[in-house]
Amino acid sequence: MIKLEWTEDFNTGIELVDKQHQILVRAINLLGLALERGSDKELMDAIFETLADYTATHFADEEKLFEAAGYPESEAHKHAHKMFLQKVTELKAQFDAGGDPAQEVMVFLIDWLKNHILGTDRKYIPYVLGSNGQMRMAG
Ligand SMILES: [Fe+2]
Numbered sequence: 618m619i620k621l622e623w624t625e626d627f628n629t630g631i632e633l634v635d636k637q638h639q640i641l642v643r644a645i646n647l648l649g650l651a652l653e654r655g656s657d658k659e660l661m662d663a664i665f666e667t668l669a670d671y672t673a674t675h676f677a678d679e680e681k682l683f684e685a686a687g688y689p690e691s692e693a694h695k696h697a698h699k700m701f702l703q704k705v706t707e708l709k710a711q712f713d714a715g716g717d718p719a720q721e722v723m724v725f726l727i728d729w730l731k732n733h734i735l736g737t738d739r740k741y742i743p744y745v746l747g748s749n750g751q752m753r754m755a756g
């Protein structure tokens with residue numbers, strides 16, 4: 618199978634965010650394995666569990682960071698996160714009802730990686746990091 622490797626291009630320079638984004642890359646690789654194994658049920662359960670954790674933790678942390686930094690597009694970004702959660706919930710429901718959305722989950726996550734992690738997420742970086750590339754400390 619093709620393994621998606623984390624590269625420098627994915628780095629935001631914000632350690633917490635990068636660590637969390639790596640979880641999504643791992644989920645994509647796990648999904649590749651699940652697809653190879655005919656949507657292996659156990660793997661699919663693990664992937665949906667990972668995605669649930671990811672959305673709960675990462676989105677909340679990211680939103681806290683950019684809101685504290687006064688990022689002007691906070692609302693639109695939070696809306697995108699909500700849409701992600703909605704889509705994942707929908708795909709999980711399909712899976713629970715006996716459907717096989719693995720391929721659709723893959724397309725969706727790859728698209729998210731390209732457009733959100735490598736696009737939308739990059740826009741708040743200069744607000745969260747100071748001009749020296751270090752985290753701005755509150756207070
Ligand atoms: Fe993110």
Ligand SMILES: [Fe+2]
Nearest residue numbers: 679694733738
């Ligand atoms: Fe985001």
